[in-house]
Amino acid sequence: MAPIVLLVNGTERRVEAASDESLLSVLRDRLQMTGTKYGCGEGQCGACTVLIDGRPVRSCLTLASQVAGRKITTIEGLEHDGKLHPVQEAFLHEEAFQCGYCTSGMIMSTVGFLASTPKPTEDEIKRHMDGNICRCGTYPRIVQAVARAAEMARKE
Amino acid sequence: MPKDIAAWIHISENNAVTVFTGKVEMGQNIRTSLAQQVAEELHVPVASIAMIMGDTDRTPWDAGTFGSRTTPTMGPQLRAAAASARDLLVATAAQQWKVSPTALSAADGRITDSKSRQSITYGQLMHGQQLVKLIESAPPLTPVVDWKIAGTPVPKVDGRAFVTGRHKYSADLSHPDMLFGKVLRPSGFKATLTSLDTKAAESIPGVIVVHDGDFVAVAAADSATAERALRAIKAKWSVPPQPSNADLFSYLKDHVTASRRDEPHIVGSVDRALSDADVKLSQTYTVQYIAHAPLEPRAALAEWQGDKLTVYTGTQRPFAVRDELADAFHISSDKVRVLVPDTGSAYGGKHTGDAAVEAARIAKAAGKPVKLVWTREEEFTWAYFRPAGVIDIRSGAHKDGTIVAWEFHNYNSGPAGIGTPYNVANQKIEFHPVDSPLRQGSYRSLAAAANHFARESHMDELAHAVAMDSLDFRLKNLDDDRLRAVFQAAADKFGWRNRKPSATRGFGIAGGFEKGGYVATCAEVEIVGGQNVHIRRVVEAFDCGPVINPNGLRNQIMGGIVQGIGGALFEAIRFSNGRILNPYFSEYRVPRFADAPEIEIILMDRRDKPPMGAGETPLIGLAPAVGNAIFSATGIRLRSLPMVPNGLPSKRA
Numbered sequence: 001m002a003p004i005v006l007l008v009n010g011t012e013r014r015v016e017a018a019s020d021e022s023l024l025s026v027l028r029d030r031l032q033m034t035g036t037k038y039g040c041g042e043g044q045c046g047a048c049t050v051l052i053d054g055r056p057v058r059s060c061l062t063l064a065s066q067v068a069g070r071k072i073t074t075i076e077g078l079e080h081d082g083k084l085h086p087v088q089e090a091f092l093h094e095e096a097f098q099c100g101y102c103t104s105g106m107i108m109s110t111v112g113f114l115a116s117t118p119k120p121t122e123d124e125i126k127r128h129m130d131g132n133i134c135r136c137g138t139y140p141r142i143v144q145a146v147a148r149a150a151e152m153a154r155k156e
Numbered sequence: 157m158p159k160d161i162a163a164w165i166h167i168s169e170n171n172a173v174t175v176f177t178g179k180v181e182m183g184q185n186i187r188t189s190l191a192q193q194v195a196e197e198l199h200v201p202v203a204s205i206a207m208i209m210g211d212t213d214r215t216p217w218d219a220g221t222f223g224s225r226t227t228p229t230m231g232p233q234l235r236a237a238a239a240s241a242r243d244l245l246v247a248t249a250a251q252q253w254k255v256s257p258t259a260l261s262a263a264d265g266r267i268t269d270s271k272s273r274q275s276i277t278y279g280q281l282m283h284g285q286q287l288v289k290l291i292e293s294a295p296p297l298t299p300v301v302d303w304k305i306a307g308t309p310v311p312k313v314d315g316r317a318f319v320t321g322r323h324k325y326s327a328d329l330s331h332p333d334m335l336f337g338k339v340l341r342p343s344g345f346k347a348t349l350t351s352l353d354t355k356a357a358e359s360i361p362g363v364i365v366v367h368d369g370d371f372v373a374v375a376a377a378d379s380a381t382a383e384r385a386l387r388a389i390k391a392k393w394s395v396p397p398q399p400s401n402a403d404l405f406s407y408l409k410d411h412v413t414a415s416r417r418d419e420p421h422i423v424g425s426v427d428r429a430l431s432d433a434d435v436k437l438s439q440t441y442t443v444q445y446i447a448h449a450p451l452e453p454r455a456a457l458a459e460w461q462g463d464k465l466t467v468y469t470g471t472q473r474p475f476a477v478r479d480e481l482a483d484a485f486h487i488s489s490d491k492v493r494v495l496v497p498d499t500g501s502a503y504g505g506k507h508t509g510d511a512a513v514e515a516a517r518i519a520k521a522a523g524k525p526v527k528l529v530w531t532r533e534e535e536f537t538w539a540y541f542r543p544a545g546v547i548d549i550r551s552g553a554h555k556d557g558t559i560v561a562w563e564f565h566n567y568n569s570g571p572a573g574i575g576t577p578y579n580v581a582n583q584k585i586e587f588h589p590v591d592s593p594l595r596q597g598s599y600r601s602l603a604a605a606a607n608h609f610a611r612e613s614h615m616d617e618l619a620h621a622v623a624m625d626s627l628d629f630r631l632k633n634l635d636d637d638r639l640r641a642v643f644q645a646a647a648d649k650f651g652w653r654n655r656k657p658s659a660t661r662g663f664g665i666a667g668g669f670e671k672g673g674y675v676a677t678c679a680e681v682e683i684v685g686g687q688n689v690h691i692r693r694v695v696e697a698f699d700c701g702p703v704i705n706p707n708g709l710r711n712q713i714m715g716g717i718v719q720g721i722g723g724a725l726f727e728a729i730r731f732s733n734g735r736i737l738n739p740y741f742s743e744y745r746v747p748r749f750a751d752a753p754e755i756e757i758i759l760m761d762r763r764d765k766p767p768m769g770a771g772e773t774p775l776i777g778l779a780p781a782v783g784n785a786i787f788s789a790t791g792i793r794l795r796s797l798p799m800v801p802n803g804l805p806s807k808r809a
Contacts, residue, residue: 029379034327035320039452042741076320095708098712099182099450099451102451107319133748137715137718138714140714142749
């Protein structure tokens with residue numbers, strides 16, 4: 001166990017964690033930030049996606065100690081003063097989920113994707129999001145939600 | 157089910173409505189659709205309703221959330237309770253105001269006397285007291301044609317909790333004194349523990365090792381330490397030899413359990429009819445074991461207070477899990493409370509309380525609350541599977557397309573959807589239960605997916621054998637109006653009559669009736685590079701009576717189609733000698749974005765019929781429609797699910 005300082009959603013969080021502990025485990029089990037989900041632990045499902053310096057990463061395969069001091073954004077950090085992020089708005093509007101378990105990861109993947117690809121084609125959306133699994137099969141709605149979020153961001 | 161309104165509905169002084177049901181939400185959207193139905197009959201806004209679901213101490217007993225039963229049973233139950241409650245509220249106000257109940261109206265959570273202009277909220281009228289009255293035998297239900305809230309696309313009631321990550325699934329819950337538990341898994345099924353050394357694990361500060369027979373587990377204050385302790389345990393297991401995929405289908409046919417055999421369904425004489433038939437076919441279809449792989453693995457948080465046990469867990473059967481826990485610890489069921497947070501999906505895979513029992517065992521030994529979250533590997537290995545099966549069909553038809561003989565044997569996969577909706581004068585249909593080599597259980601649509609795959613593929617084969625259009629052949633042998641209607645609707649929208657198959661483009665159709673729902677599915681596939689099958693377009697018509705929430709229903713039908721793609725094309729559990737060989741998403745392929753076709757859904761919305769569920773039946777037409785489409789392009793008939801786990805096989809002579 002060693003102390004690590006993480007910069008999560010703009011706040012410095014000091015935690016004691018094992019040197020081989022994943023960022024996912026630190027977020028969920030030590031910081032009680034459970035919006036980020038465990039789905040597979042092998043980087044295959046995307047449920048644990050967070051942003052590091054704005055880029056989407058799988059927190060289950062990321063060691064917490066490696067991202068000390070870097071900007072970590074989780075699903076809890078998207079909403080500001082009760083106002084949803086446009087991607088959250090778009091997912092809600094399209095009702096692009098059923099059980100909702102993949103939703104945090106889908107939204108974080110989308111936020112990271114749109115930052116680098118503001119005007120994605122449908123094929124680009126599908127290609128980029130292909131690392132995220134929605135076992136309920138709401139993919140067509142998620143594609144619509146991502147497209148909608150891109151449109152909303154352009155109008156802002 | 158309790159007959160008192162108070163068991164189902166409560167109205168607080170501030171007019172908040174609480175509804176109690178033993179059903180649980182796991183993505184099928186019943187938290188919303190049931191609330192809509194209560195709102196409709198009670199005459200209150202949906203937003204004023206809070207649904208308490210799947211809490212064994214607070215909600216009426218319920219067998220479980222499965223079998224597409226919520227809409228046909230719980231919906232009417234809550235509607236009746238709500239309509240009876242409205243009657244009671246009107247009668248109470250009438251008594252208080254000394255007017256005739258017929259002079260009063262109930263709307264938006266208030267009773268109003270239009271003459272005197274008196275008005276009172278339900279809450280003010282009842283002061284939060286219980287609604288003491290029995291549910292009426294003929295409550296004043298709103299006719300479906302007059303629905304204003306039910307039947308409309310009300311948004312998911314707690315959607316915001318999901319897009320913000322605020323919703324707490326079982327795995328997200330915590331308790332201040334909680335320990336994290338991990339279970340030591342055997343190296344194979346039916347294993348016995350032959351040696352165990354837990355010293356290294358026990359020497360880690362704060363680690364508790366639980367050892368009881370073949371059950372070995374650890375607990376620690378944080379998950380990383382619990383995982384380290386688990387890795388430090390040295391155990392040896394003895395695993396007996398067991399079957400593998402290679403000999404699966406012969407194994408199933410050789411291991412029929414005669415004791416549980418059902419009587420076959422026999423009409424006329426198949427043998428006699430076959431001897432007269434112009435065309436005779438005999439084919440075998442197979443389906444592999446597949447996994448539910450719900451994205452939220454099994455998880456539980458268990459806490460003992462003296463001899464009282466409370467467990468939060470994602471299960472489809474909270475009351476059965478309560479009883480499972482009571483049995484496991486030899487306590488009475490009233491000492492156990494099971495609460496089900498809205499769950500990260502199940503698809504039939506969360507009927508049992510495995511994680512709940514394990515968490516409670518560790519918690520009992522540790523003397524502290526314990527949270528246990530299964531890993532993906534555990535979920536793929538130690539849950540249960542959609543049964544594998546073998547289906548043999550013998551059939552005969554006249555040249556004019558009349559089916560005269562139909563013999564259907566299902567080994568192991570199950571009896572759901574085993575019958576045929578087509579008119580056949582001579583039938584023999586039989587389910588043969590088998591001692592399954594793997595633990596198996598319910599899966600979305602049960603065996604209806606396998607039985608429809610076999611039947612609707614075979615129907616396509618018969619149609620080709622008598623040189624008829626596959627749709628015409630079905631309609632010729634079909635009287636059921638509702639099934640005819642979905643076939644026609646799907647075919648029309650799909651453009652069935654104008655399809656132009658080629659070596660790279662195929663079109664297929666399939667349908668059926670199951671769990672009160674009628675479905676017809678048309679699929680268009682593209683064969684890429686002579687090898688890869690891509691489903692490009694699916695049109696599906698579905699009739700489940702009147703639609704409660706068209707937005708939620710479309711979502712669920714779409715999900716059923718997409719989930720069906722996995723079992724149709726590539727999902728299969730590989731196993732050998734008591735071990736699962738592909739217990740990871742990297743090795744067990746599930747449908748992803750790239751697999752999802754363009755999907756068009758037609759809702760028949762039969763408001764003249766009773767409402768039925770939609771969680772299962774929408775997926776049963778997909779596999780045969782796709783198989784038939786592959787045949788139309790390639791001439792290759794695929795009779796095993798999954799059909800193309802490694803791409804198209806080379807064309808057989």
